[in-house]
Amino acid sequence: MPILPPSLDDRRFDDLVEDLIARIPAHTPEWTNPRLGDPGRTLIELFAWLGDALLYRANLIPERQRLVFLKLLGMGLKPAQPARCIVSLAFAQATELGAHTLGPYGTVKAPLPFETLAETTVLPLTGEAYMKRRLTATERARRADVLHGLQRIHGLSGTPQGYETTPLFVQGQAVADGVDVFAQSADRALWIALLAPLAPTPEGQPAVNAAVTLAMGTGGGGLPALLSVGVVPALSRPAPLDTVSAPTPVPVLWELSTRGRNARVADYLTLGVQTGTDTSGGLARAGTLRLQLPGQREIWAPSNNVGQNPLAGVGDNPPRLDDPERGARLVAWLRLRPQPGENVSSLKLAWIGINAAELDQRTTITGRVLGASNGAGSQSFALPLGSVDADTLEVQVEAPGQGYQAWTRVDDLAAVSADAAVAREATAYELDAEAGTLRFGDGLRGKVPEREMRIRLKRGRFGGGRAGNLPASSLTELRAKHLDDSNAPAIQVLQPLAAGGGEDAETLALAEKRIPARLRHRDRAVTEEDYSRLAAEAPGIDLGRVEVLPRFKPQDRRFNVPGVVTVMGLPAAALQPAPNPRPDRPFIERLHAHLAARVPLATELYVIGCDYVPLGIAVAVQLRDGFARDKVLLDVREALRRLLWPLAPGGLDRQGWPLGRGVRSRELEVEVSRVDGVDELRGISLFQRNGDNWQALPTIASDGAQILGLQRWQLPELLSVVAVEGTAPPSNLDALPNPFAVGNAVAVPVVPELC
Structure with missing residues (x-):
């Protein structure tokens, strides 16, 4: 028997009308004909309608009670999450030649409030990334005579390895697919040219360079400055069954060029990363770090003029810049290379820049009085805004004769201490981060603020939401203060990548859906349903589908391994042509981190993407009269694509194609037959990939039925589908156009650039 909530009053509109009409003889006997359309009958129906609405509301659990129930379960609504991004800063005025150290929480001019997260130093420098690109075999063969001549000129004993000085991330723009700065370079290194501002006249450039070097070596306060570097690794998608562990730091060296044994040869000083400033986890994720620069006298770069310096760009020297203007502005080179003895052959970066800062979409509020205590227990005070960052919240309560005193945030006042005496005097409060409210103790569980004593917000950061996921170049200007609270000069912002990670606050309806799951799993993963x-509920990802494979070890493609649980996750995506949705590395890392904290101690947890098996389909149909040919054939292709889609509304049950279920031609025939305008199905053929070609699947029955077999961890990926009107489907997909190609695209020839 189903569990149904009781109705406090089950009367409806018709019942109320009948009840009111039945009372007419007792109250107004002279009214003998309450017919439809009578003004009195109209009033009766009006009040019956109002009464019906009131009863409907009364039979529902009020929103306040639902909120109280969530609080009893310890399930507050999840606050909004802020969008984040890495930006590069530069002085708006080229005449600014000093070093400026900015305090955190500088505000950015943008459609939504963004703030810097940490202290950063802005130097009067521009950073341009370069790589000594290794020549291809063809280029080496074509330039063999040149390389041989250079070997004789420079007196090289070893084999010359030619390279081209190649600029990266031109004009500070990111490269979405990334550049492997170690694997593609001749010296396994990335070089950043530190350039001074352009002087008004060429004669004044040395003086500008000297002022910039002074700013780097003294930092404006007598000590060498800190160089802020922003790094965004290009994270590739893991292979289908690859497991992703926690990001591993990349062992690298940061080096700055200095004078070598003579004016033609550069030496290098190793720069240390200041403790506590590396938010990139050792170049494993997007973040910033700060490098300690040497003194002014140690900062130097060799000349790029081959007339003055024949060894420019040769050997271990920095790459040669053939642009005279850039060469005149060059102050020093920053080199990034693997640590000696470490087997680091690859480092793929989407962007790198100097004067970098990390931002998030929040705003800081300080010094706000929230109200005064009335001396009662369990008082609540509202913060200025909702979705507060609990880690940055500082609350103070006024104490008689002592001024404002800091109080401590706790998750549950009822569990503040097992000692009753300690619990009564605990200066603590509870926080509802989503609603932005504070609740103080009742005198037994937490101290009550003294009567007429004020509650003060010392500092707190508020904000977040999907609206903060702004595209690149949306942020343009920073207003910040120095560490001494004086105003910093005007600063421009270069945003190379879109801000991401912003999520809206959880709604009450979504929170209610978590109640049954919370009561079942109690925030612990034991059963498949728990996982x-x-x-x-994993934060920071948009999960479209999850499958739990107990006792399956993905590296070995083997089931029945004790103590192992594998979770397959796919990101949410709308129904679209191939390719199917695939999780990237951050998606898998976040999902793994969320689950790893909740699995039993002895469980071996793996989080993987999906292993897709390519599939091609050819189908022939006969159309009914009166239906447009192209429209029906398009509907046939769309029906097959929807059926085989891995997410809802795909699959036989519209929850996505079942994991590991083979694709049978007979099931596809049923789906095609349901399309409006199809009179008869003349044939259907399934194809599998064989290298770069399509190969028809073998038949399994005399009637020509086919099946694409799948393993228990696999799903089909429909890469090609062709629907034709005729007596038989095409027997070869290789000669047919791709039906998923862009419909309005026109192929045109282009002339390659040759010199």
């Missing part, structure tokens, strides 16, 4: 429900 599925907890994965759906």
Whole structure:
């Protein structure tokens, strides 16, 4: 028997009308004909309608009670999450030649409030990334005579390895697919040219360079400055069954060029990363770090003029810049290379820059009085805004004769201490981060603020939401203060990548859906359903589908391995042509981190993407009269694509094609037959990939039925589907156009650039 909530009053509109009409003889006997359309009958129906609405509301659990129930379960609504991004800063005025150290929480001019997260130093420098690109075999063969001549000129004993000085991330723009700065370079290094501002006249450039070198070596306060570097690794998608562990720091050296044994040869000083400033986790994720620069006298770069310096760009020297203007502005080179003895052959970067800062979409509020205590227990005070960052919240309560005193945030006042005496005097409060409210103790569980004593917000950061996921170049200007609270000069912002990670605050309806799951799994993953429900609650990812494969070890493609649980996750995506949705590395890392904290101690947890098996389909149909040919054939292709889509509304049950279920031609025939305008199905053929070609699947029955077999961890990926009107489907997909190609695209020839 189903559990149904009781109705406090089950009367409806018709019942109320009948009840009111039945009372007419007792109250107004002279009214003998309450017919439809009578003014009195109209009033009766009006009040019956109002009464019906009131009863409907009364039979529902009020929103306040639902909120109280969530609080009893310890399930507050999840606050909004802020969007984040890495930006590069530069002085708006080229005449600014000093070093400026900015305090955190500088505000950025943008459609939504963004702030810097940490202290950063802005130097009067521009950073341009270069790589000594290794020549290809063809280029080496074509330039063999040149390389041989250079070997004789420079007196090289070893084999010359030619390279081209190649600029990276031109004009500060990111490269979405990334550049492997170690694997593609001749010296396994990335070089950043530190350039001074352009002087008004060429004669004044040495003086500008000297002022910039002074700013780098003294930092404006007598000590060498800190160089802020922003790094965004290009994270590739893991292979289908690859497991992703926690990001591993990349062992690298940061070096600055200095004078070598003579004016033609550069030497290098190793720069240390200041402790506590590396938010990139050792170049494993997007973040910033600060490098300690040497003194002014140690900062130097060799000349790029081959007339003055024949060894420019040769050997271990920095790459040669053939642009005279850049060469005149060059102050020093920053080199990034693997640590000696470490087997680091690859480092793929989407962007790197100097004068970098990390931003998030929040705003800081300080020194705000929230109200005064009335001396009662369990008082609540509202913060200025909702979705507060609990880690940055500082609350003070006024104490008689002592001024404002800091109080401590706790998750549950009822569990503040097992000692009753300690619990009564605990200066603590509870926080509802989503609603932005504080609740103080009742005298037994937490101290009550003294009567007429004020509650003060010392500092707090508020904000977040999907609206903060702004595209690149949306942020343009920074207003910040120095560490001494004086105003910093005007600063421009270069945003190379879109801001991401912003999520809206959880709604009451979504929180209510978590109640049954919370009561079942109690924030612990034990059963398959626990893993599925907890994965759906993982923050920072948009999960479209999750599958739990118990006792499956993905590296070995083997089941029945004790103590192993594998979770397959796919990102949410709308129904679209191939390719199917695939998780990237941050998606898998976040899902793994969320689940790993909730699995039993002895469980071996793996989080993977999906292993897709390519599939091609050819189908022939006969059309009914009166239906447009192209429209029907398009509907046939769309029906097949929807059926085989891995997410909802795909699959036989519209929850996505079942994991590991083979694709049978007979099931596809049923789907095609349901399309409006199809009179008869004349044939259907399934194809599998064989290298770069399509190969027809073998038949499994005399009637020509086919099946694409799948393993228990695989799903089909429909890469090509062709629907024709005729008596038989095409027997070869290789000669047919791709039906998923862009419909309005026109192929045109282009002339390659040759010199």
